Amino acid sequence: MNRKNTLLVMLMISTLSFAQFVPIGHLNIFSEDGDRFTLILNGEVINDVPQTNLRVEDLNQPYYNAKIRFEDKTLLDVSKNNLMITDPDGIFMDVTYKIRRDKNNRTKMKMNYFSAIPVVPDFIPPSNVHVIHYGQPIAPPVRGGVSQTTTTTTQVGGTNVGVGVNIGGVNMGISINDGIGNGVVTQTTTTTTTNHSNNIDVHHDEPIRGCGGNSCMTPGNFNAALATIKNQSFEDTRLKTAKQVITANCLNVDQIIQIANTFSFEDNKLDFAKYAYDFCIEPRNYFKLNGIFSFSSNVDELSDYVQSRQ
Incomplete structure (x- = not known):
C-alpha cells in the first residue's frame, strides 16, 4: 500500500509540474x-x-x-x-x-x-x-439564469486519489482506486439556467446597462481624464487620447457629452460618439448626444449607428 501511495504522489507531482511549466x-x-x-x-x-x-x-x-x-x-x-x-x-x-x-x-x-x-x-x-x-469550445448563446453543476462522489472502501489539472485550457482528470474490487461511484447532475449577458431584462429582452453592467468613472477620475484630453494641442491627438481613456473605462452619457464637446470638428464628435457607445453604461439614453451636433445629417448617422448595434 505504501508503494502504491508513493507512486500516486509522484504522479500528482509530475502532472502538476508539467502544467506549471507549459509556456x-x-x-x-x-x-x-x-x-x-x-x-x-x-x-x-x-x-x-x-x-x-x-x-x-x-x-x-x-x-x-x-x-x-x-x-x-x-x-x-x-x-x-x-x-x-x-x-x-x-x-x-x-x-x-x-x-x-x-x-x-x-x-x-x-x-x-x-x-x-x-x-x-x-x-x-x-x-x-x-x-x-484558446482551446476551449465557444459556449453557445444562453438565456435565462445561472449555470450550476453538482457532483456527488461516493467511495465504497479502498483508496482513491483524484487529480484535476488544467493545461492550456485542456482539463486532465485522474481517478485511481485500490484495485481490490472496491470502487468509487461518481454521479454528476448538471442543471443549467442562464442570465442574459450584459444584464438583460429577462422579461423584456432589453439591455438594462451597457459596458458589462459596470459603474462609470468616478467624478475625480473623470475630471482628471477630461483635463488630460483638453490639454492635447492637436484635435487628432485629443481624439486618440479620448479613445484611449474610455477603452479602459465605462462612462455615463453626460461624461461622453463632455468629452465630445472638447472637439471643434463635427466629424470628430461623430467619430468619438460612435466609438464611445460600447463603453456607455446607459445606452437607452444615448439619444441625448444628438444635442452636440449642429448638422442633422450627423444626428441621423449616429442614430442609424446606434440602432444597428442594438
Whole structure:
C-alpha cells in the first residue's frame, strides 16, 4: 500500500509540474475606430460574436496566422501571417495589436503591433475586454439564469486519489482506486439556467446597462481624464487620447457629452460618439448626444449607428 501511495504522489507531482511549466502567451487586439471584428487563428474562429476589444489567453505557439473579418461588410478583411506571441528571444509575452482604418482608404484596414509585456499570472483584464481561452469550445448563446453543476462522489472502501489539472485550457482528470474490487461511484447532475449577458431584462429582452453592467468613472477620475484630453494641442491627438481613456473605462452619457464637446470638428464628435457607445453604461439614453451636433445629417448617422448595434 505504501508503494502504491508513493507512486500516486509522484504522479500528482509530475502532472502538476508539467502544467506549471507549459509556456503560454496572450493576445490582445482592439479596434481604434470601434469597428467590431471576428478573429480567426490558424483557420479557427475564435469569437463567434464580433467584438471591438478581444483578448485570447493561453496561446502555446510562438506564431499564428491571423485573419480579421469585420461585422461591417464594407470593410476589407485583414490577414497577418506569423503574428508573434513571443519576443525575439522566444519568450512568450502578453502582446497587443491595434486595428485602424487607412487614412487614404476608409474601407482598407490595418493591424499593427502595439505593445508587449511579460505574462502576468492571474492577470485580470478590464471589464470591457472580451476574453477567450484558446482551446476551449465557444459556449453557445444562453438565456435565462445561472449555470450550476453538482457532483456527488461516493467511495465504497479502498483508496482513491483524484487529480484535476488544467493545461492550456485542456482539463486532465485522474481517478485511481485500490484495485481490490472496491470502487468509487461518481454521479454528476448538471442543471443549467442562464442570465442574459450584459444584464438583460429577462422579461423584456432589453439591455438594462451597457459596458458589462459596470459603474462609470468616478467624478475625480473623470475630471482628471477630461483635463488630460483638453490639454492635447492637436484635435487628432485629443481624439486618440479620448479613445484611449474610455477603452479602459465605462462612462455615463453626460461624461461622453463632455468629452465630445472638447472637439471643434463635427466629424470628430461623430467619430468619438460612435466609438464611445460600447463603453456607455446607459445606452437607452444615448439619444441625448444628438444635442452636440449642429448638422442633422450627423444626428441621423449616429442614430442609424446606434440602432444597428442594438
